[in-house]
Structures are given as structure tokens and as C-alpha cells.
Amino acid sequence: MTEIASEVLIRRLADWGVDTVFGLPGDGINGIMEGLRRQSDRVRFVLVHHEEAAAFMAAAHAKATGRIGVCLATSGPGGIHLLNGLYDAKLDHQPVLAITGMQETSVLGTGYQQEVHLDRLYEDVAEYNLVVDNPAQLPGVVDIAIRTAYARRGVAHLCLPNDVQVAPADADPYQHVAPARPPATAPVYLSPPGVPRQEDLRAAAEVLNAARRPAILAGAGALHAREEVLAVAETLGAPVIKTLPGKAVIPDDSPYAVGGIGLLGTKPGEELVEDCDTLLMVGTNFPYTKHLPEPGKVRVVQIDADPARAGVRMPTEVPMIGDAKEGLAALLPLLHRTDDRAHLEKYQKAMAEWRENMAALENPERAPIAPQYLIGCVDRAASDDAILTCDSGTIATWAARHWTIRGGREFYLSGNLATMAPGLPYAIAAQLAHPDRQVIAFIGDGGFAMLMAEFLTAARLGLPITVVVNNNGSLGQILWEQMVLGYPEHGVRFGAPSSDFSAWARSCGGYGRKVTDPAEVNEAVRQALAHPGPALVDVDVDPNEPPMPGKVARDQAVKFAEAFLKGQPHKAAIATTLFKDKISQLGR
Template sequence: MTVIVSEVLVERLAAWGVDTIFGLPGDGINGIMEGLRRHADRVRFVLVHHEEAAAFMAAAHAKATGRIGVCLATSGPGGIHLLNGLYDAKLDHQPVLAITGMQETSVLGTGYQQEVHLDRLYADVAEYNLVVDNPAQVPGVVDIAIRTAYARRGVAHLSVPNDVQVAPADADPYQHVAPARPPATAPIYLPPPGIPRHEDLQAAAEVLNAGERVAILAGAGALHARQEVLAVADVLGAPVIKTLPGKAVIPDDSPYAVGGIGLLGTKPGEDLVEDCDTLFMIGTNFPYTKHLPEPGGTRVVQIEADPARAGVRIPTRVPMIGDAREGLAALLPLLRRNEDRAHLEKYQKAMNHWREDMAALESPKRDPIAPQYLMSRINHLAADDAILTCDSGTIATWAARHWTIRGDRGFYLSGNLATMAPGLPYAIAMQLAFPGRQVIAFVGDGGFAMLMAEFLTAARYRLPITVVVNNNGSLGQILWEQMVLGYPEHGVRFGEPASDFSAWARSCGAYGRKVTSPGDVDEAVRQALEHDGPALVDVDVNPNEPPMPGKVSYEQAKKFVEAFLRGQPHKVAIATTLFKDKISQLGR
């Protein structure tokens, strides 16, 4: 049997350690599918129902494993569908390779069916972007694409025309110059040195040692540096704020943890940003500058892997380029222990008060079901190494505040893109990557409905993921955003008939249960977690529970009142819920 180009493509991916490709076949990639069939023992093809989900899965694989994620789509519409998931990878700086098909080279430029020049479409999303038009290119450009994705922490794209896919692997029709021939040995990626320059470490230590009220802001770039972050926090007596993608950097019950900042953050976190005289940013390029200290008023030190991103958010006294773990390990011997713990103790007390306030909202007596209670029960019943994936919206607020990082727990969501719908595809990819761990998708009804066909994917592969739908019958985050802008809500509630996604789960041959009473939440979640296979619990929660910021500004409160005065249609229910929230906290 003649060896075809697609086999070389698959073999080279396998040499890089790729063992899984997420995708959806089409006539534009039939040759690549044949290459995968011939090497099914080396690379697993995971069949999805929508290409957007395939790209989300590739991004999730990269986020959870640190290894490149690969997705595959046909020419034209298939490649177009990948884009949202690829932008999720781009904006969260994850290495992903997208492989797409293309019409035969002889018909390009003739307006042939599904002729979409995906290399042009991907010009913004891809760090490396190439149409392969010569079989001799393939081994070399696969290596370059993967190295670029790793080096630039982003998306690489290879588009392979149909005729090139099935051409003989040794074909070289032009033979202008000798093609790049990578060695037959397994390729490697050499990361840049992870230790910042010595003079930068010394300058950083001088600033940090001089600080009297130091705070740490840790992000996803520090997820692998837990012990080093905790050691630095201990030496400096510094409370640690965590970005949402960096929620798992340190445990939530750590004496140094003060939660997050921003709309989904905590009051202690917000207060600390305003109070600190020195801020140490570790592995984060936090984009919401209005939640950072006022420029010029706080000394800032940053350790950042990408030179292009260092110091771009806030005036930075000492930007350091390097890996969070290696950089912190090199910095630690230069730091002087701060024996004055008053600053740290102040925020430990504030955080204890915050935790009590959050616990007061987790009441099983509230009817309709409080989303805080639902998330608290998932948190209580899940294993200490469980992975929680989350969609964007109000559910991200409940997860941020009521999913406790302890042990080896993970937490993943679409960070900078903040797109809807990745929660379920993320869970599928992570269960495939970590078959021995509990994987839970906490999703909203709006986001789940977008890619709910992928629950059938989970059922087909018998993946024991647990999906919990926080069903408020609305696009909850947009509802509250409209009110904070001073507008009465409009076009954000789905209305009747009410959705019942548990029926969909059962039709897929999986566990499915609808919950409408607080007394049934525990049993339903427990049974779902124990089920040997995919399970879904659809929980009707209070649609009028507001995801209030950790610290409400005067302007936010003013606009909220304006929305009420202008005719907010559910103002009585919302006011009643707010009243119950406050009574719960006062009565704790």
C-alpha cells in the first residue's frame, strides 16, 4: 500500500506525543481521515458533533495537560466553525494546532464549492498559518507549526488540500530546492530559560523587601508553582489574590488566600488592591485595569513569561521575564522575611468574615433553590482531586465563590474570551486526558443548549463526566449587566416551555434527573457523581438571584435603582431575593 501524505502528517504528530485529535469528518479531509485510520493504534480520533466543540476540547486538553491540543475540521464551513474555540485558545495563551481541509489545488480560485481560504480567515487567530501545497513540506512544517504554538503560546494552523492529502508521501513535483527533512528521531521543543536575569531578580527583591503592605496577584501562569507562591507569600507576609483562571494556584482555605478581584471577586480582594503599597503580579496579565491599583500609587513587580506582555497593564517598577516556578525559586533566597504580620492578619480576619457571608447564602431552606446552595453541594460531594469546568455567566460567579480549591482540585473556564458553551466540551476533553479523576461540568441552561449535542459524544465514549445545569431560564449575566447599566431587562429570559435537559440525557442512554426542590439536590448530585458513565442533573434555581460584586460601587447601586424606577419587570422578585440574602447573612 502506498504511503500517503496524510500518514506522514499523522506519524509526525504522534512523534510529538499527540495521542488524541478532536474533530468532525467531511469531504475536505477524507484523505486525513484515511491517514488516521491507518494509524489508529497511535492517534485516537474523537468524533464530535460540532467543530466548535472540537476546538474547545483541543484548548481544554492544552490547559489541563500543558501539551499541544489538536483539532481537525473539513474545508469551508467546518473550518469556520472552529474559530470560537481557537480564539479561546489564543486569548488564554494555549498551544493548539488546527488542521483543516482545502479544495484540490487545481480548482482553487475558481469559486468552487465550499472554497473558503481558511488561511486568510485565520490570519488573526493563528501564530503560524500555512496552506500545504507540496507533499515534501509536511514533516518540516508540522514541526515548525508545533514549535511555534508552544513558543508563542497560541494557535498554529495547517490547511491541506485534498489532492495533497492523498499524494504519495515521497512526491516532490517541483523539486526546486531540497525540502527540509527533520530527523526520524522524536522531535523536541526547547523552552526558553525560565529564570529571570539576575539583576532583575535583585531589583525585584529590593522593591518587595521594602514593601510594608505587599499583595500578590497570581494567575494561570502560576498554576504549576503552588509551593513557590506559598513560600513567597509566607516570607513577605503577603495575602494572595487569585485571578479566576488562576483559582487553583493555591488552596482557597490557605491562610494567604483572599479570593479574587473584579466582578466575580471578593470584598477582601478588592480592599487589598486599594490598600497595598506593593503588588507582585505572578503569571498573570490581568486585563481588567479598573480593578488594579491606581497608576503611580503602588510599586509593582511582575514575573511574566512573554516579554511582549510584561508591564502592559500597569506601570511596573520591575518587570521580570521568566517562568513563575523557576523565577520564584530563584527569587526566594533574596527575600527578607517580614516579621510584622499585621497586614496579613487584617486580611485573614476579613476573609473569615467573607467566608461566613458566603456560607450564609448556601441555605437549603431557600425556595426556589439558591444557586449558591447548588454549587456548595457539588463542592461538598466532589473528590479532592476533582476537576470543575465552567461556562461563562452567573455560574462563573457561583463557582468562583462556592467551589473550594483543596487538595489537587482543578478549575477551568474560558478566561479572556469568556465565551459561552465550553463547559461541556472542556469536561469531555479533560475526562479523556485524566480518566481516573472526577470531572464535573457546571453550566448554565443558555450555554449548555448551544452545544448540548456533545453530551451524546460523552455517552458514545462512556465518559463518566457529571454535568450539572444551573437552570435559571435566562441569560443571567446579561440580565444583571442590563440592570447595572440602568436598563430594565429585555430579551434575556427564555420563558415557557421550561427546559428539561434531563430528558435529553436519558434519551442519550445516560443518567438524567430533574431537580426542582432543595431537598433533592444532595441525592441527585451524589447519584450523578457515583454513576458509571455520563450523568446530568438539571436543577431549577432562583432566576432572580443577583451575582452581586464583592464590593458594590456607588455608581453600580445608582444604576441598579434606575433600572427599578424605569420599570424592571421582575423588581418585586429581585428585591425579595436581595432581602432574603441580607437576612441570611445577618442571621448567621
């Protein structure tokens, strides 16, 4: 059997350690599918129901493993569908390779069916972007694409026309010059040195040693540096703020943790930002500058792997380029231990009070069901090495505040794109990457409905993921954003008939249960987690529970009140829910 170019492509992916490709076949990639069939002992193809899900799965694979994720789509509409998931990878700096098809080279430019020049469409999303028009380019361009994705922490794209896919592997119709021939040995990616320059380390230490009220802001770039972050926090007596993508940097019950900042953050985190005199930013490019310290009022030190990002968000006195783990390890010996723990103890006390208030909101007596109680049940029932994936919206607030990082737990969501619908595809990819761990998707009804067909993918693969649908019958985050802007809500509630996604789960052959009674929540969650295959619990929660900021700003309160005065249609129910929240907290 003659070896075809697509077989060379897939074999080179396997040489790079790629063991899974997520995708959906089509007539624009039949040759690549044949290459996958011939190399099926080395590379698994995961068939999905929508290409957007394939791209989300590739991004999640990269997040959960640190290795490049690969997705595959046919020409035209298939490649277009990948884009949202690819932008998720781009904005969260995850290495992903997208492989797409294209019409035969002889018909390009003729307006042929599904002729979309995906290389042009991908110009913004891709760090490396190539139409392969000669089999001789393979496998060299595969190496370049993957190295670029790793080096630039982003998306690479290879597009293969149909005739190139099935051409003989050694075909070289032009033979102008000898093609690059990479070695047959397994390729490797050589990461750049991770230790910042010594003069920068000394300058950073000088600033941090002079701090009286230090704070650390740690992001996703520090997920592998838990021990080093804790050691620096201990030395400086510095409370640690975590971005949401960096939630698993340190445990939530750590004496240094003060939660997050921003709309999904904590009151102690927000107060620390206003109070600190020195900020150490580690592995984060936190975009919401209005939640960072006022420029000029704090001294800032930053460690970032990308020179382009250092000093972008805040005037930074000492920007350091390097890996978070290696950089902090090199910085630690230069730091002086702070004996005065008053600053740290102030925020430890504030966090203890915050945790009590959050626990009070997990009230099992409330009806309709409080979403805080639902995620609290998930948190208590899940194992200490569980992986939680989350959609965007109000559920991200509940997960941020009530999903506790302890032990080896992890947490993944669409951090910077903040798109709806990745929670379920993320869970599938994480379960495939970590088959022995508990994987839970915490999803809103709006996000689940977008890609709910992928539950059938999980059932077909026999994956024991647990899906928990926080069903408030609305696009909850937009509802509250409208109110904060001072507008009465409009176009955000789905209305009748109410959804029952548990029926869909059962029709797929999985476990499905609908819950409307708060007395059933805990048992339903535990039964779903114990189920050996895919399970789904659809829980009707209070649609009027507001995802209030950790610290409500005056302008937010004014706009909220204006929305009520303008005729908010559900103001009585919202007021009742807010009253119940306050009663729960006062009752502790």
C-alpha cells in the first residue's frame, strides 16, 4: 500500500507525543482520515458532534496536560466552526494545532463549493498559518507548526488541499530545491531558560524587602509553582490573590489565600488591592485594570514568561522575564523574612469572616434552590483530586467562591475569551487525559444547550464525567449586567416550557436526574458522582439569585437601584432573594 502524505502528517504528530485528535470528518479531509486510520495504533481519533467542541477539547487537553492539543475539521464550514474554540486557546495562551482541509488545488479560485480560504480566515488567530501545497513540505512544517505553538503559547494551523492529502508521501512535483528533512528521531521542544536575569532578581528583591503591606497576584502561569508561591508568601508575610484561571495555584484554605478580585472575587481580595503598598504579579496578565491598584500608589514587581506582557497592565518597577517556578525559586534566597505578621493576620481574619458568609449562603432550607448550595454539595462530595470545568456566566461566580481548591484539585474555564459552552467539551477532554480522576462539568442551562450533543460523545466513549446543570432558565450573567447598567432586564429569560436536560442524558444512555427540591440535591449529586458512566443532574435553582461583587461599588449600587425604579419586572422576587441571603448570613 503506497504511503500517502496524510500518513506522514499523522506519524509526525505521533512522534511529537500527540496521542489524540479531536474532530469531525468531511469530504475535505477524507485523505487525513485515511492517514488517521493507518496510524490508529498511535493516534486516537475522537469523533465529536460539532467542530467548535473539537477546538474546545484541544484547548482543554493543553490546559490539563501541558501538551499540545490537536483538532481537525473539514474545508469551508468545518474550519469556520473551529474558530471560537481556537480563540479560546489563543487568549488563554494554550498550544493548539488546528488541521483543516481545502479543495483540490486545481479548482482553487474558481468559486468551487465550500471554497473558503481558511489560511486567510485564520490570520488573526494563528501564530503559524500555512497551506501545504507540496507533500515534500511534510514532516518539516509539522515540526515548525508545533514548535511555534509551544514557543508562542498559541494556535498553529496547517491546511491541506484534498489532492495533497492523498498524494504519494515522497511526491515532489516541483523539485526546485531539496526540501527540509528533519531527523527521523523523536522531535523535542527546547523551552527557553526560565530564570530571570540576576540584576532583575536583585532589583525585585530590593523592592519586595522594603514592602510593609505586600500582596501577591498569581495567575495561570503559576499553576506549576505552588510550593514556590507559598514559600515567597511565607517569607514576605504576603496574602495571595488568585485570578480565576489561576484558582488552583494554592489551596483555598491556605492561610495566605484571600480569593480573587474583580466581579467574581472576594471582599478581602478587593480590600487588599486598595491597601497594599507593593504588588508581586506572578504568571498573570490580569486584564481588568480597574480592579488593580491605582497606578503610582504601589510598587510593582512582575514575573512573566512573555516579554511582551511584562508591564502591560500596571506601571511596573521591576519586570522580570522567566518561568514562575524557576523565577520564584531564584528570588527566594534574596528575600528577607518579615517577622511582623500584622498585615497578613488582618487578611486572615477577613477571609475567615468571608468564608463564614459564603458558607451561610449554602443554605439547604431555601426554596427555590440556592445555586450556592448546589455547588457546595458538589464541593463536599467531590474527591480531593477532582477536576472541575466550568462555563461562563453566573456559574463562574458560584464556582469561584464555593469550589474549594484542596489537595490535587484543578479548575478550568475559558479565562480571557469567557465564551459560553466550553464546560462540557472541557470535561470530556480532561477525562480522556486523566481517566482515573473524577471530572465534573458545572454548567448553566444556556451554555449546556449550545453543545449538549457532546453528552452523547461522552456516552459513546463511556466516559464517567459528571455534568451538573445550574438551571436558572435564563442568561443569568447578562440579566445582572443589564441591571448594573441601570436597565430593566430584557431578552434574557427563556420562559416556558422549562427545560429538563436529564431526559436528554437518559436518552443518550447515561444517568439523568431532574431536581427541584432542595432536600434531594445532595443525594442526587452523590449518586451522579458514583455512576460508572456519564451522568447528569439538572437542578432548578433560584433564577433571582444575584452574583453580587465581593465588594459593591457605589456606582454599581446606584445603577442597581435605578433598574428597580425603572420597572424591573422581577423586583419582588429579587428583593426576596437578597433578603434571604442576608438572613442566612446573619443567622450564623
